[in-house]
Amino acid sequence: MDFNFVLLECISNYLNIKKITMDIRDNLKYTNDHEWIKLEDDTAIVGITDYAQKELGDIVFIEVETEGETLDKGETFGTVEAVKTVSDMYMPLSGEVTEFNEELEDQPELVNKDPYGDGWIVKIKISDKSEMDDLLDAEGYKKIIEG
DSSP: OOHHHHHHHHHHHHHHHHHHTOOOOTTSEEOTTSEEEEEETTEEEEEEOHHHHHHHOSEEEEEOOOTTOEEOTTSEEEEEEESSOEEEEEOSSSEEEEEEOTHHHHOTTHHHHOTTTTTOOEEEEESOGGGGGGSBOHHHHHHHHHO
16 A cells, blocks of 8 residues: 555544544534533623634633623634644623633633633623624534534
């Protein structure tokens, strides 16, 4: 067998496995920027998706200096620093950043270990619930990451 053919087959298998193992939950909403949102009354719990944390790699620092501030949808509310990059995090909905997950100060790796649980990043008091209509459901988000 040709070495290049074997290499391409291995890469293809890896990519297919990667797609299959993405954790995308039906009970959440998503953004194009790879954030997830869980609505509880007028509060949105926000984190980065399983896909995003895998793409970033080992997360070493989370910075959110906007706690207590009211921001518009799309504004930067913080940054996530991984071994290989730093990425901005954007408000998925307009509102006040009411809480930062303080456990992430000492354990930023929680985002890698449990992105939809202990690795949540902020809570937002939503100012315009109609913006929820612009978010993606699980199927819409799958289409984005699968290209």
